[in-house]
Amino acid sequence: MTNPERDPQETVASTGDVTCGIEVLTPRDVPLGGPRAMRVRRTLPQRERSLIGARCFVDHYGPDRVADSGGMSVAPHPHTGLQTVSWLFEGExxxxxxxxxxxxxxxxxxxLMTAGQGISHSEVSTEATTALHGVQLWVALPDASRHVAPGFAHHAPVPVSSEGWTGRVFLGSLLGETSPVSTYTPLLGAELHLDPGARLDLEVDETFELGFPVDSGVLQVDEREVKQDELAYVAPGRSTVTLSAGSEEVRVVVLGGPPFGEQIVMWWNFVGRTHEEVVAFREEWQDRVVGVTDGREVRAGRFGIVVDEPLPPIPAPALPNARLRSRG
Known part of the structure; x- marks a missing residue:
């Protein structure tokens, strides 16, 4: 998914609330373009927290009625230096x-799509889809791997369950299950359903920092209440985290990984390491979109061409009138 803002921010204004050693991040609402736009709730990045493990971007959307919003129609757009993780609850x-x-x-x-040195892609909901509901996650690639060739992986995890809960592990290892999907840093990704009143003592890697974006219900993370659409952050150092549901069912996504340990520059759909690098990515994409005017031949370049996609590519927004800053 693209970052659709016409004036993309380097950081966002909201900050986390830390109680009982757990930080709760509240989302901001972002439209995916146009007056009837589908909207997403963005909990990462925040001003005080840019990354959870290697994850640098967490969007949560829906349930969104396609009849009202028109659904998802994201034309070809570029990415560099990251992997995108798409996980749906409803729709296609x-x-x-x-x-x-x-x-x-x-x-x-x-x-899971790997942008690496550069890729472009489109995402369009099917005609049969009446509602869209899910999460979109971006993962920053470490410096040693960020120029790899683009790639793609797909996996349908088998559900696992016990008394009061069901889970699907789509990245990394949890609940005795391991995903076969390969990543460039250790990552954890899973969907959990807790029945009303259920409690789960979740065994986790104590070197991981963890994020728990709540899709539905009210989740108790140890002693801390986390409401729908909020994200609970847990710092490294715990081998067990207790998750509890109240009087209603809870659906939560579990994210994790060791602290990334690198500074990144993230703007629009690009992850780089310097202001100059991101500016160059934008210029190369714009040459593809609008065509160059100095006699040079327009080439597919690092971003290539999305075959059989009738939607025209999305132009990049204007850069801010200041240097892009690193964070991490």
Missing amino acids: IVHRDSAGNHAMVRPGEVN
């Missing part, structure tokens, strides 16, 4: 990218 999306991948995004099936 067609993914096409410039590496030649054409895939469906369906509930309970993870799609």
Whole structure:
């Protein structure tokens, strides 16, 4: 998914509330363009927290009625230096990218796209989709791997369950399950359902920092209440985190990984290391979109061309009147 803001921010204004050693991040509302736009709730990045493990971007959307919003129609747009993780609760999306991948995004099936040195892709909800509901996650690639060739992986995890809970592990290892999807830093990704009144003592890697974005219900993370659409952050150092549901069912996504340990520059759909690098990425994409006017031939370049996608590519927004800053 693209970052659709016409004036993308380097950081966002909200800050976390820390109680009982757990930080709760509240989202901001972002439209995906246009007056009937589908809207997302963005909990990462925040002014005080840019990353959870290698994750640098967490969007949560829906349930969104396609009849009202028009659904998802994200035209070809570029990415560098990251992986995108698509996880749906409801609906269906067609993914096409410039590496030649054409895939469906369906509930309970993870799609992971590696941008690496550069890729472009589109995401369009199917005609049969009446509602869209899910999360979109971005993962920053470490410096040693951020120029890899683009790639794509798909996995449908088998649900695991015990008394009061059901889970699907789509990245990393949890609940005795391990995903086969390969990543460039250790990552954790899972969907959990807790029945009303259920409690789960979740065994986790104590070197990981963790994020718990709540999709529905009210979740208790140890002693801390986390409401719908909020994200609970837990610092490294715990081998067990207790999750509890109140009087209603809870659906929560579990995210994790060791602290990233690198500074990144993230603007629009690009992850780089310097202001100059991101400016160069934007210039190369704009040459692809609008065509160059100095006699040079327009080439597909690092971002390629999304085959069989009728939507025209999205132009990049204007850069801010200041240097882009690193964070991490």
